[in-house]
Amino acid sequence: MILPKHSLASSLIAVFLICSPTIAESSSPTAAEIRSAIKADLKDTERLSENKIEVAVESGIVTLIGTVVSLQDRQIASSIAKRTRGVEAVQNRILVERSARSDSEIQSDVQKVLLINQSVEHPPITTEVSGGTVALLGKVDSLAQRRIAEFAAAGVRGVSEVDNQITVLMSSDRSDEELRAEISALIVQSVYFDNANIDVQVDDHVAKLSGAVGLVTAKERLEQVAEIWGVAAVDVSGVEVDPDKLDDSLRKQRYADVSDESITDAIRRSFEADPYLFSRATGIEIVVDQAKVELSGTVDRSFIRTRAGQLVHGVVGVRRIANQLEVEYPEEKPSDETIIEETQQALARSGHLDRREIRVHCDRAHVSLYGLVDSELEKRVAHSIADGVAGVVHVNNSLAVEAEPSGKSDQQIEKDLNRKLKYALLDRSDQIDVVVEDGVAILRGHVDTWLQWQTAMDLAVEAGAHHPHNMIRDRYHPPHSGMRYFIPQ
Template identity: 40%
Template sequence: VEPKITLTDKELQAEISELCKYAALLDDSQLEVQVKDGVAVLNGRVASSYQKSYADLLAYRAGAKEVDSRGINVHWRHTNPLLRAQRYEKVTDEDIQAAIQRAFKHDPRLLSFEPQVKVEHGVVTLTGDVGHLTAQQAAEQDALHTIGVQRVKNNLRVRWPDEPASDEQIADYTRAAMTRDPYVERHNLNIECENAHVSLYGVVDTQFEKYHAEWIASRQKGVVHVNDYLAVRTKWKPKSDAAIEADLKDKLAYAFVDPDNQVTAKVENGVAILQGTVDTWYMWQTALDQAIAAGAREPHCLIEVRYGLPSGPHYYGPHDYVPR
């Protein structure tokens, strides 16, 4: 489906040029923009492929039907410290405010909302209401990626248009979304929600899966904040069971000094089996993290949790983490 072009070629050219001019990721790049029949042609020099891809993204966001960036030459020597210095020296609070508002206008994550922007001496304050956590985070990201911004105070509030979901419902929504997602559905993740703040516990294979799980949670109805405590499994380096167990027991002894929160561990064929009882899910995750740090191949967390249950006070399900 082709995007609907609502700007003339001249207007689109101006929008793309301004987006690139005030993008902090392109602060040392001078790009020329031409537009004909909604097709943007970009020329110039950048220092990395990432900068080139980012320029493409900005052109598409502005409304370009197609983007031809073959005229952008990439070479690590194509840095321009003088141009960067000039842009930061000349930018005013009014320029920053206009640039951020322009970025919001072209960010699909914010099209349904109207965040308010105030800038004083490079410090940006965002206020207003948005409909979900992803929009709140996107607004802050757009502001941080603008030339001249020193700091962002994100005072945006997440407000749902209908009746807020309960903690139990939010946890159920999040869990269901995880099981539907092809990237993380195979992981046995535990989810806790308190006062609309979702916490994620467990182990994933990559940093991408960790961030993706956080993104999924942030999209669920009623969520106002996500605590991502997920550990990332590292490539296993062969290590004897005795060495893993000794290292793990030392780490657990320092992590759990309270006699009411004690965890025991044994290791078989590189697999750490954790048992015991702790007060919170954060402690549960800490034990899992220590097992991975000690060199365990596949930690099995059979620890019971006294408080902070994953779907609120009425959850009585299992606390086990056993990799599938």
């Protein structure tokens, strides 16, 4: 698929790039090199290319200053900085311009997204909006639900800031040791931390994590993993961002130790800890045979089926997944006309899709999306939104990504891709060669995991390559035959 020169894929890569890469060189990049890498990646991002964002770097601390038109743009800029090797923290001082939407319009949309959110619908959350700033008030059962509510509100078109005043109800009687054991297991089984040695201590329901990760994005994800039910707060101040302190032998050992039984246990643990799936976990059957996972059973939302597959992808040792979960809406099924209307309204609320016209068709609860979008990220956001609409059992995403040429020479694409690999991926164990011919990037070499494989692919697209050919071999997830590879959704 051909993507435009400046793409929202920058933000998507930050989602994939939570693993903590080590680097080929022993020396850390200088402040000038970090600043140059971030500036170049900001320029490669369509939504940010017309905004003047200043980047300052001092002692590993990056400060972003400027003005953007949406909260989504502010978040994308921050994600780019956080994924960059050598960055230890990011101070985001970017201001969001006031939207033309009224506070009442924004509040109405925020209330709707919170109402349909599958993790925070009970108990209710109230909202207040002033000048585009949304205040969230209420009580939820976990830190994860609190975070998800903020994420949902931030995705609404016109929101410039979210003031999260939600408090967490401490209704759990789980012991500190139970919490410590579960958090530790979730970290060890995660593909995002397979070479990180993280110590977990829990005292009076406060989780304290220490150790080292390779990127700021990894530190943030680590905090999210620890936000399980029963935890009152998570302290990650003891976690360093230092890729040189990662241990590649841990990754090798963790993949060597997996069995079908351990994979099954890890998947079940992920389901039971997830704020979306925990109440539905018992209805999902998990069968693992030679690291190939099959999910079966019935769930009440298409989004839940998708979420289950995503969680399986994140477990160390999984080679393939067959997601056979069926969707059965438990209440009176909405008509196709109602589903179309609800989907159109949900798409219109999104700050990511504010410049897009997407046509929605529905046949017996099977939704199809048609139209043009700027990037693969916009396509995936639209899919996720439609997937979450009540009554939808399947989404056929026929959105096309506008195929504008990048305008870059082969030499420039190769230079940009090598820079991105250096600052956003490269492990000591990685051996990647890049050749660009007529705009097509050909990647060869070896990486350890599918996560690195996928990230290299996304970075090639972001660099401006057309139809990247990813011939990289995956050491810990070898193809069963020929040149087939594990490609996560």
